[in-house]
Amino acid sequence: MKMKKYEAIKSFEENDEDLEMGNNQISDSTTKLNNKKIIINNNEECSSMISSSVTIKQQPQQHQQQPQSSQRLLSLDVFRGLTVALMILVDDAGGLIPALNHSPWNGLTIADFVMPFFLFIVGVALAFTYKKPSCKVDATRKAILRALKLLALGIFLQGGYVHRVNDLSFGVDLKQIRWMGILQRIAVAYLVTALCEIWLKREDIVNSGSTLLRKYRYQWALALFLSVIYLFLLYGMYVPDWEYEVPTEPSSEPMIFSVKCGVRGNTGPACNVVGMIDRSLLGIQHLYRRPIYARMPECSINSPDYGPLPPDAPTWCQAPFDPEGLLSSVMAIVTCLIGLHYGHIILHFKDHRIRIIYWMIPTSCLVVSGLALDLFGMHVNKVLYTLSYTCLTAGAAGILFVGIYLMVDVCGYSRMTTVLQWIGMHALMIYVLAACNIFPIFLQGFYWGHPRNNILKLVGVGS
16 A cells, blocks of 8 residues: 555656646646546545645745736836826927927927837737737727727817816817827727737747747738738829818808819828828818818918918818828827737747847838838828838837837836836826826816916916
8 A cells, every 4th residue: 555655646746747837737637636546546645645735836836926927017117108208298398399399291200209109018018918818708808898998088088078278168069079089099009909919829839030920920911911901092092172161250151161182192281091081981070170280381370380371371271180090090000010029029038138139120120111111202291100100110119118128127227217117107197187188177177266367377387
């Protein structure tokens, strides 16, 4: 009997390494142990020893996994915090410093990097969120719910319900509500990228750059497909003539302006496909009423700022145009998918040097491609979200991310970025309160005698 006990315990110890591989392998080992119990004629004493050994082995494994699940990538928080800080700076100082304001049409300024940086960060984070979902259907349901919440918040903040600073009224006419916006675009990109990460990846083992591409080849195929569809529509669809109304006095008839187009492949403010699709599907009354191209020299005597119309201003200068439209959001998804690839590199390669090499290869290719496309006529344009803009801004995001990663995660200079880390961990809250003017409007609600006598007026904000 002692010899049988010894053989059973020894046999169990030989198979004990399977318990280190996870819960599925633990269940397999348990099945094997049950078979061994039958062999030793259900010896109760030996079964008790084996059961206690399994318990001892499982407990250290759980303690070892907990720190890994709670560990955050500090450089990603810093990058997110830096982007939020840049966005607030652009909103507050963009009207004073032209370099901090968005480009009126073609070209690139510091402000034009904010949106693609956010999308890039979302992609990197999604690689961690859905790296190995236990149930794909449940993960899909959670992704859809998160996207819907973000979409609803965006419509509430940017749809017109909350009015501007110095206007304490609220409410929006559903006939004119704005459907698209910053958070809405992020919600769309988040949902599509999350579904790709959940469903469009293989179970291949990654040990090199080529195996990494093979594992996620369907995601890259989708990014290529979206880019081709965007280019085909942008340069192939016919844009007919169109017209719009400008409201005047409440008792007067609105002014009607006609815009002559009848072209294909035009990427100017008046006759591009991006605007045509938004006018057709969303309705011109649901678009952004303060278009960015109203700051162009053709439309403003104070260009590059907003101002009165020149005497010979084109008819399209006052037409609504949404900078976060439907077709342009297609390329925003591509930016998010590029960020997802950078997240995959973190998951599959643990050596800092290998990570940086595999990051800098696509980063260099993106920057060179963006500059080359702009040079050959496909201009960098944030409003249209052109392919050259996608490549150049995604490459810039990669450069900045690698630099922050080297400083924070490799060299350990994290204390000097503590404020940015905190901002990055509370990015949505800060965006809602600061960038969407919720906090300033809240402060304006407390005044002395007259709404103009408020705290913000006292410190010279919103006057």
